[in-house]
Amino acid sequence: MPSQPQPRARALAAATLLLSATLAACGGSDSEDEDLSAQKLKWKDCPAPAASEGGGEAPSPLPGGGEWQCATMKAPLDWTKPKGGTIDIALIKATASGDKSDRVGSLVFNFGGPGGSGITTLPAFGSDYANLRTRYDLVSFDPRGVGRSAGIECEDDEQLDTYFQQDSTPDDDAEKKKLVDSVKAFNSACDKNSGKTLPHVRTTDTARDMDLMRQVLGDDKLHYFGISYGTELGGIYAHLFPKKVGRAVFDAVVDPTQTSEEGSLGQARGFQLALDNFAKDCTSKAADCPVGDTEKDVKDRIAQFLEDLDSKPVAGLPPRELTQTAATNGIAQALYSKDFWPYLTQGLEEAYDGDGRILMSLSDAMNGRDEDGKYNNLQAANVSINCADDKARYAPRYVEEKLPAFRKASPLFGDYLAWGMLACTDWAVEGQADHPDVGAAGAPPIVVIGNTGDPATPYEGARKMAEALGKGVGVELTYKGEGHGAYDSKNKCVREAVDGYLLDGEVPKTGTVCS
Template sequence: MANPSRLRAAALATTAVLLSAVLAGCGGSLKDGDLTMQKLDWKDCPAPSEAEGGGSAPSPLPNGTKWQCATMKAPLDWSRPKGDTIGIALIRAQASGPADRRIGSLVFNFGGPGGSGVTTLPAFGSDYAALGTRYDLVSFDPRGVGRSAPVECESDAQLDDYFQQDATPDDSAERAQFLTRTKQFNAACEKNSKKILPHVRTTDVARDMDLMRQVLGDDKLYYFGISYGTELGGVYAHLFPRHVGRAVLDAVVDPTQTPEQGALGQAEGFQLALDNFAKDCTSKTTECPIGSTEQEVKDRIAKLLTDLEKKPIPGVFPRQLTQTAATNGIAQALYSKDFWEYLTEGLEQAYDGDGQILMLLSDSMNGRSENGEYSNLTAANIAINCSDEKQRYTADYVQQKQPEFRAASPLFGDYLAWGMVSCTDWAVPGAADHPDVSAPGSAPLLVIGNTGDPATPYQGAKKMVEALGEGVGVELTYKGQGHGAYDSKNKCVQGTVNAYLLDGKVPKAGTVCS
């Protein structure tokens, strides 16, 4: 089962988009050409593919600017740059301000890994209106994702079964079933995506971004990375420090952690978010409908999950809301304070025997649309993580670590601990213990940590600053809730980021917004 906390809340975006005649699969070659000299054929964006999540073509921005899509050719194997190519799907909204004020292209990665930037950027495009006055707003489907040579594993029906499994096995029979199902999923990925699997590492994507920078006509990369996108930005700065222009890293992944340390940190982070949710609900003047005290709210949720393990309740017909689906749905709602009201409503509903809202939240996390089709979010997420991470954890090791995870979070501990076995039978060896983001000689990167972030705990920002190296990372703290800071619409955060990206004003290290 995919580790849910690694899936960026790009899954929250239900709007979509995408590319016309794209070279989506592996194939083609440009052996005699220079890929940096290619010209992009920008066209109106059609509706997104199933792998991107489906939906309708993106609507213009409020100012009338239309979205355009194109495909960039990149080497399938960066060790053979003159060999076969793949298509990298791109989207842009051209700068709305005067041409003589245009800085360049601002490239976004919204995380996951596995999220489609081509669908996510239009969904949140109006949030970046100020930046769009001086930048072309650009995003992309990273290799292995969406329309960019997508990793394909199982069918929609198989994925329904995969996500219904018990992801917190309690005895030897349940453990054997869980491990067998995980092995089946990984084998399907190898069978259906053998050609692309060895080439979806974060270092490969960083090289794609440097090619993108050149094809877009920029001397420097201007970048906005969120969640996993911060890791990608750090890896880019390590590989190409002299090519960094202005870069923002928001909701920062700790680059020094092993997957185990990251999962444990997320257990603590989601528990903190749950505590804050319970406190918020019970501190309002109106009565909290899911408990009269913080502890009662958490106790009732724990009892619901225990009851669902014994007897699931109706979810989205014909599927049942299982313990796993409910846990997944609760985690998804904790990504953003804006979703706390849906979590409250979903819990009320579940206590009355109806699991529809919690299952819809879980479906959003897993990339399942209302018509039962899945994006390739989970497949790409697992493929990229397993290609990056050298560690391979066994069931015995997870069992040894369960007490530590349960201490970090009684609710999410087991779930996140068992997520560590996702890569155990993966076909491609992992690259490293953790990413290298040291970037001596780079221009300053603005690194934003959110004190209430459940998925990328606040401490990760400080670790990223230290790992980037002296004089490179500049830390900004946001005292808030949710995954990320800029999209909270906090005026201090947005003003600081906009002044940096638009005018080059680097804030004082240690600046705090609340």
């Protein structure tokens, strides 16, 4: 259905690129006699990102010198039949900048989603990890189902424009039927266009790809930096391969103990908290807040504006109008980072005067749409991976029964996130489990960072992940801040703790608090 923020939220690279502008199929090889762990990667200059990865220019050289290089790794399509056909997994790397004698190994990143392209995201944030690059090759990848790694295809660009503009919070039976029919049509298109791949995009499959990647990169241990959904992927890897875990950091942590319903409800609370903090920040400044006189006034005006949009959209990015769904989506996108709060303020101020372009740009970033109207496969992959992972399938009547609880959690985002639970209705592949198993007895310490103001992966998830990893494994660190994630906030305390661990093996004291 229209893009809802998921418990495993994507990184902000797409939004950053789009706002600045506005203000691989399955291989047919047969690997019966092929030892995939012995394959040699052929690194070469990176091409421009594929349309499914978001398009754009080839990655720029790294600050201070050094080039991004790309390669393709072959992995089994079906890990239960590892000698069968293969798929291509696209990789990107920046070689360590320091002395070779100080090199620890490769540091593999996953930036979340699920559905985010590591091929585009790592270069976009590469300068943030310059210190880590002194002792590591920085490596990321398009997980299976994403971008050039057997990317999932569902509906075309024109169909997606309609899909993401529709009313995702139905008020009557006719609107409810239209929404349900639209979700079924989208899911049917995924099956029609990517049916061979859909059963094989589970996070457990990607975790096995990462262990193959570890071997192909020549590392005895997997050193790993997971953000958002990447923390769940890292937890599953640690569960499957506890003895192969090296130094690992989980930032913006998914609660592995929750069902998808519990995750959505927790996220409703998280986005409401972020909205409350935005309203408080705006109205506490010396200059007048242009979107409200008090915290309550800010939120009341937003709620009234969204209610008005339900029947009367305003001008957006021509020829599209800013609908209630697009505006809610855009507001949610801006709450992922405090750096985006000024855009949200300006976007709301202009939308109240009938100009919805900024809010629509934010919504487009969430949905993976560029300024030329082309969609990457972020949302197709997001739905496909979530539905392959999560066993739950929710019916419209069940959602209606849960609406009061969601509205209590968030008057603004409750309906939006509750109806988002329909995303896996009539999905072609059975979901794997109610929630992932991340127990990793025998693994070394994993640093788990929770951000008290995180809207997408609420703070409580870090403690739950640390506990689920097991005694002596999960080392919890708290960041008292805003936005989705802690390391990229550039907070000195967080940076020193993470860098000290990854670079020098200094495990921070569990319970450390940074502010």
